[in-house]
Amino acid sequence: MRYSPALIDHFRNPRNAGLMPSPDATGESEYAGCGDLARFYLRVRAGRAADVRFQTYGCGPTIAAASAGSELATGRRVKELMGLDRDAVEEALGGLPPDRKHAADVVAAAIRAAARDWVSRHV
Amino acid sequence: MTRRVYLDHNASTPVHPEVIEAMLPYLGERYGNPSSIHAFGQEARDGLETARERIARFLRVGKDEIVFTSGGTESDNLAVKGVAAARGSGHIVTSRIEHHAVLRTCQTLERQGFAVTYLPVDEHGLVDPDDVRRAIRPDTILVTVMHANSEVGTIEPIEEIGRVVRERGIPFHVDGVQTFGKVPVDVEGSGIDLLSFSSHKIYGPKGVAGLYVRKGTKMAAIQHGGEHERRRRAGTENVPGIVGLGKAVEVRGREMTAEAARLTALRDRLTEGVRARVPEVRVNGHPARRLPGTANLGFRHVESESIVLGLDLKGVAVSAGSACTSGNVEPSHVLVAMGVPLDWAMGAVRCSLGRSTTAEDVDYVIECVEPIVRKLRAASPVAAV
Numbered sequence: 001m002r003y004s005p006a007l008i009d010h011f012r013n014p015r016n017a018g019l020m021p022s023p024d025a026t027g028e029s030e031y032a033g034c035g036d037l038a039r040f041y042l043r044v045r046a047g048r049a050a051d052v053r054f055q056t057y058g059c060g061p062t063i064a065a066a067s068a069g070s071e072l073a074t075g076r077r078v079k080e081l082m083g084l085d086r087d088a089v090e091e092a093l094g095g096l097p098p099d100r101k102h103a104a105d106v107v108a109a110a111i112r113a114a115a116r117d118w119v120s121r122h123v
Numbered sequence: 124m125t126r127r128v129y130l131d132h133n134a135s136t137p138v139h140p141e142v143i144e145a146m147l148p149y150l151g152e153r154y155g156n157p158s159s160i161h162a163f164g165q166e167a168r169d170g171l172e173t174a175r176e177r178i179a180r181f182l183r184v185g186k187d188e189i190v191f192t193s194g195g196t197e198s199d200n201l202a203v204k205g206v207a208a209a210r211g212s213g214h215i216v217t218s219r220i221e222h223h224a225v226l227r228t229c230q231t232l233e234r235q236g237f238a239v240t241y242l243p244v245d246e247h248g249l250v251d252p253d254d255v256r257r258a259i260r261p262d263t264i265l266v267t268v269m270h271a272n273s274e275v276g277t278i279e280p281i282e283e284i285g286r287v288v289r290e291r292g293i294p295f296h297v298d299g300v301q302t303f304g305k306v307p308v309d310v311e312g313s314g315i316d317l318l319s320f321s322s323h324k325i326y327g328p329k330g331v332a333g334l335y336v337r338k339g340t341k342m343a344a345i346q347h348g349g350e351h352e353r354r355r356r357a358g359t360e361n362v363p364g365i366v367g368l369g370k371a372v373e374v375r376g377r378e379m380t381a382e383a384a385r386l387t388a389l390r391d392r393l394t395e396g397v398r399a400r401v402p403e404v405r406v407n408g409h410p411a412r413r414l415p416g417t418a419n420l421g422f423r424h425v426e427s428e429s430i431v432l433g434l435d436l437k438g439v440a441v442s443a444g445s446a447c448t449s450g451n452v453e454p455s456h457v458l459v460a461m462g463v464p465l466d467w468a469m470g471a472v473r474c475s476l477g478r479s480t481t482a483e484d485v486d487y488v489i490e491c492v493e494p495i496v497r498k499l500r501a502a503s504p505v506a507a508v
Contacts (some may be wrong), residue, residue: 008436011429035452036343057424
């Protein structure tokens with residue numbers, strides 16, 4: 001198989017997929033190369049991402065990366081999420097093939113954008 | 124164990140057991156070089172020439188008009204570059220939906236000073252013979268149009284195009300890789316001067332194909348060496364492969380008509396089943412003039428590769444209409460030329476059925492597709508459903 005078991009698991013059973021009504025923050029990122037799009041929603045309690053949900057359009061790895069990213073972000077301090085590194089997302093997926101590295105980029109950027117959105121309005 | 128369903132026969136097919144059996148002696152004791160005059164060589168030569176005769180009979184052409192090559196891509200290159208090299212300069216007419224083996228060859232010739240007209244197609248992927256007529260110039264040296272498109276299955280009106288081209292006395296090349304052995308090809312009636320055909324699309328081995336070259340057609344060799352293939356293609360022939368191709372053609376001669384009817388019914392069962400269960404699906408390609416086993420389904424607001432991965436995890440092999448390479452997705456040039464809107468073109472999935480496909484397989488695929496697309500749309504920020 002071209003993809004890791006962790007990636008396949010996230011693709012098959014995406015965690016936290018779907019729209020969040022009235023979120024405290026939203027962030028979006030689009031990968032210009034292929035039009036892959038990720039949008040993240042945060043529910044923030046005491047400065048932490050208490051609930052994270054996402055919507056994504058893209059290839060299998062991007063969908064899996066969004067699921068893994070939502071798990072990574074849940075419970076973390078929003079300020080910390082402003083610096084979320086794409087490598088952390090890729091690591092959570094058990095690696096990405098060289099031609100699918102963009103999956104982690106687009107997801108990490110969308111989470112950072114959501115964190116910035118909250119911080120810009122609350123800090 | 125997960126059920127395995129292969130619906131990618133336009134990409135490649137499993138080798139028919141009769142073909143394997145026919146090839147085996149040529150991988151074993153009949154290993155001579157067909158150019159050698161001794162008995163070992165002549166045994167190999169016999170296998171080669173028997174295959175050539177079978178193919179010639181199947182196409183109702185002369186035995187000496189068949190040239191063996193290493194694949195459909197080489198056949199297309201030999202036809203287009205070979206005619207161009209024989210003429211030295213001039214203008215070529217082709218369509219925007221050709222296989223890259225023709226398109227990129229034409230683009231290469233453009234860089235070398237040849238002029239090329241890329242004809243548009245209608246929403247079903249059809250080339251208009253009147254467009255061909257209008258595109259022909261006094262310096263046109265070749266018209267090359269595919270018989271059927273591999274992605275959407277649309278069958279081009281090559282008889283009408285052939286009449287237009289023949290009236291003007293211009294060589295007519297047809298890429299028949301997707302139709303050879305699947306639907307009848309009328310070489311004489313369509314005025315075809317060069318016809319590319321392949322082995323592994325019709326249950327033969329990979330690495331072998333052929334080019335029909337009408338006697339008297341001016342075509343230069345594009346690779347040089349020995350005197351093989353009447354000096355039209357240098358290089359020792361792939362004897363086991365060619366024997367396999369010959370056998371595959373013989374089997375197709377027996378099975379083609381009944382198989383085409385069976386696959387058409389299964390293809391329609393698939394498209395109707397998917398459309399009944401999944402909203403916002405379209406069938407790309409001509410509704411009637413289409414390859415028997417080809418169904419190109421466009422799922423709006425879903426990325427085709429994620430459907431391919433979802434189906435792969437269910438044991439189903441199909442192919443994606445959009446190709447993602449290093450993070451760059453290009454919608455299919457065929458769908459773009461047909462004017463398919465981007466939000467549909469990006470979700471195009473090609474299912475191509477074949478000998479082994481059963482009604483149960485088709486029903487299983489229909490069952491698998493619905494939840495995959497539903498889940499992908501549920502998580503999609505662009506889908507309204």
